[in-house]
Amino acid sequence: MMRFLLGGLFALVFSSLAVAQPVNTGHLTAELVSAAQGIAPGQTIHVALRQKIQPGWHTYWRNPGDSGEATKIAWTLPAGWTASGFTWPAPHRLPLGPLTNYGYKNEVLLPVALTAPASAQPGSTVSLQAKADFLVCADICIPESAALNLSLPVTDGPALADPKWGAVVAKTLAEAPKPTGLTAAFEAQGQAVKLAVTGAVLKGADMADAYFFPFSGTAIDHAKPQAIERGPEGLTLSIVAGYDFQSPTPPKDLAGVLVVADKAYEVTATSAPLPAAAAGLGPPPAKLAAPAGAANLGLASAAFFALLGGLILNLMPCVFPVLAMKAASLAGHGGEQAEARRQGLAFGAGVLVTFLGLAAILIALRAAGSAVGWGFQLQDPPVVATLALLMLLVGLNLSGVFEIGTSLQGVGTGLASRGGLAGSFFTGVLAVVVAAPCTAPFMGPALGWALTQPPVAALVVFLALAIGFALPFVAVAFVPGLLSRLPRPGPWMDVFKKALAFPMYAAVAWLVWVLTVQVGPDAVPRILGAAVLLALAAWIAGAAQRQHAIGGRHVGLAAAATLVGAVAVVGGALWPAYAIADAAQSSGEAKLDDEAYTPERLAALQAEGRPVLVNYTAAWCVSCQVNDRTALSTKAVSEALARNNAVYLKADWTKRDAVIAAELARFGRAGVPLYLVYGAKGGEPAILPSLLTEGVVVKALDAAGRTS
Numbered sequence: 001m002m003r004f005l006l007g008g009l010f011a012l013v014f015s016s017l018a019v020a021q022p023v024n025t026g027h028l029t030a031e032l033v034s035a036a037q038g039i040a041p042g043q044t045i046h047v048a049l050r051q052k053i054q055p056g057w058h059t060y061w062r063n064p065g066d067s068g069e070a071t072k073i074a075w076t077l078p079a080g081w082t083a084s085g086f087t088w089p090a091p092h093r094l095p096l097g098p099l100t101n102y103g104y105k106n107e108v109l110l111p112v113a114l115t116a117p118a119s120a121q122p123g124s125t126v127s128l129q130a131k132a133d134f135l136v137c138a139d140i141c142i143p144e145s146a147a148l149n150l151s152l153p154v155t156d157g158p159a160l161a162d163p164k165w166g167a168v169v170a171k172t173l174a175e176a177p178k179p180t181g182l183t184a185a186f187e188a189q190g191q192a193v194k195l196a197v198t199g200a201v202l203k204g205a206d207m208a209d210a211y212f213f214p215f216s217g218t219a220i221d222h223a224k225p226q227a228i229e230r231g232p233e234g235l236t237l238s239i240v241a242g243y244d245f246q247s248p249t250p251p252k253d254l255a256g257v258l259v260v261a262d263k264a265y266e267v268t269a270t271s272a273p274l275p276a277a278a279a280g281l282g283p284p285p286a287k288l289a290a291p292a293g294a295a296n297l298g299l300a301s302a303a304f305f306a307l308l309g310g311l312i313l314n315l316m317p318c319v320f321p322v323l324a325m326k327a328a329s330l331a332g333h334g335g336e337q338a339e340a341r342r343q344g345l346a347f348g349a350g351v352l353v354t355f356l357g358l359a360a361i362l363i364a365l366r367a368a369g370s371a372v373g374w375g376f377q378l379q380d381p382p383v384v385a386t387l388a389l390l391m392l393l394v395g396l397n398l399s400g401v402f403e404i405g406t407s408l409q410g411v412g413t414g415l416a417s418r419g420g421l422a423g424s425f426f427t428g429v430l431a432v433v434v435a436a437p438c439t440a441p442f443m444g445p446a447l448g449w450a451l452t453q454p455p456v457a458a459l460v461v462f463l464a465l466a467i468g469f470a471l472p473f474v475a476v477a478f479v480p481g482l483l484s485r486l487p488r489p490g491p492w493m494d495v496f497k498k499a500l501a502f503p504m505y506a507a508v509a510w511l512v513w514v515l516t517v518q519v520g521p522d523a524v525p526r527i528l529g530a531a532v533l534l535a536l537a538a539w540i541a542g543a544a545q546r547q548h549a550i551g552g553r554h555v556g557l558a559a560a561a562t563l564v565g566a567v568a569v570v571g572g573a574l575w576p577a578y579a580i581a582d583a584a585q586s587s588g589e590a591k592l593d594d595e596a597y598t599p600e601r602l603a604a605l606q607a608e609g610r611p612v613l614v615n616y617t618a619a620w621c622v623s624c625q626v627n628d629r630t631a632l633s634t635k636a637v638s639e640a641l642a643r644n645n646a647v648y649l650k651a652d653w654t655k656r657d658a659v660i661a662a663e664l665a666r667f668g669r670a671g672v673p674l675y676l677v678y679g680a681k682g683g684e685p686a687i688l689p690s691l692l693t694e695g696v697v698v699k700a701l702d703a704a705g706r707t708s
Helices: 001-013 166-175 297-313 320-331 337-367 383-398 420-436 443-450 456-476 480-484 492-499 503-518 523-549 555-574 599-607 622-632 633-643 658-666 694-706
Strands: 027-033 042-051 058-064 074-075 090-098 098-107 108-114 125-137 141-153 183-189 192-196 212-215 226-230 235-240 253-260 263-271 593-594 612-617 647-652 674-678
Touching: 027 141, 042 058, 042 098, 042 212, 058 212, 090 658, 108 166, 183 253, 192 253, 192 263, 226 253, 226 480, 297 456, 337 420, 337 456, 383 503, 383 523, 420 456, 480 503, 492 503, 599 612, 599 647, 599 674, 612 622, 612 633, 612 658, 612 694, 622 694, 633 694, 647 658, 674 694
Parallel strands: 183 263, 593 647, 612 647
Antiparallel strands: 027 042, 042 108, 058 098, 058 125, 074 125, 090 098, 125 141, 183 192, 192 235, 212 253, 226 235, 253 263, 612 674
């Protein structure tokens, strides 16, 4: 009898409560929760999709911003039952490099209004089922989904609030953006949109961090700051216009959420003259300044800086071996201006096509949410390995092991052939590939600006960079006076050609070192084994060419060379894929005592009142390594650090790091190197030149120390 009574009591209690089962999708836990213990026939209650998100990850608002995808839910309900769309809480800004997204971290509840039909039977239990889809992102994005269910008892009268979730859901609904009698108007003024909002709730409000989140993903440029102008009864925001305002039929309404002083209001602005009551008092005293170092450029100035950077890029050490090859090629024409022009144009075409191709890939990756920058391809070990094997192949060709497009007996005489133009085009491609690790003066701000702009503007800047890079050698080919100064063809060319092989072998050694930094010493036997196979393939190909030159059969040898080369590339570079090791990065042979950079460590040092030198670097960045050897790892810099009680932090970007990518973007840069010196009293850092000297570093450290 007692067992029967206890069982009945147990059933009575749990039949009167909402029951749901949480689902772990991988990077969040999702469940359906109810604000009430049950639901009466004809009643409307709120249930919510709860997301408990792993630290460091986030999901998205209804408008995800520059990238991402909003959370979705599809209900399976009994006949007559209905569910509304989400009531979206106000989102947070989620900056990622030059992008800004909108979403949620840690925990969020998305309430839904659930209505029971009048025919629902009291005493029964309804089972609600739904499929929720999430895009969960950190430095990568992973689509996840959950099949959810919620069981609710149908009660005779209105159900009581759920003791666990009732107050939580009610608070979420109370704080959610909603219309509150605000009046809003907007005007499109060139590239800007002026949004004016007035109303009683804005009088005297703290407007230091007011921000407008539009419902449309293409209404504004989400990453650009929104300047605030106060008025006696409201505010006016100056917002950079998005694609909606560039169309032939710009919008007549602008709807979204205005967040002011941590309170969120839903507003719908109409295209109308702006009210004077929304401006006139100036910006709020606590208006946030634009991030230090952000490139304040326009398209014309960014393109000009990119052109200058491209010209200077020709002087970078990573480009010299390939450009020396091109110089030897031009010298081989012996004053034949027409052929030299064709060769110069082919080289320029290779440069332009490769630069724009890399730019398109880079823009697409960043639009997809990847935190990548200039030189991004060298952050992937398979790409580094493949490039090392390609450099080896070029070196073996220069050494005469095999030939591309010419016979062994015709070195220098085959330059006028059709294959010579293809060779010049490939030389331009190779020059851009090996230039990727370098950042010349003026390049950093120009590329940093470009990657915050629409794709067309970004491609214009990259085109200017490509033109600057190709211009010197195209000019040599088209200016007879310069061409005539090149040495005449002769036996020296074969010697010079073979000598140029050794810088290529040095590039191979450098890339192998980059691999060891990225994935550890296990990379060495794999890449060297692939190199041996590739060298064997090149030797077999050369033997096939020699047989062909004397009339022998060579098809079998050429096939064997191709097979061995394929095995070399696949075995050494692509299979198995190099795993990014979790071990700490090597800091090379730097003589300075350095610490690994983290934003937390930098903040702690500034709190201690110590000057800080931050070096944003990468093993694949040749300019970074030259600066390290010649300007940083010196006795004078070491003494300056000690003299000023300064700390040296290294932000190593050899492998992809979203934190470092975001910091580079904050200072208007798309790649490394970047050198910052923070003073003892904090504030914005001094930005040092991309090409360092010992004196510049010492002077900056002493200036930082004098602020203490």
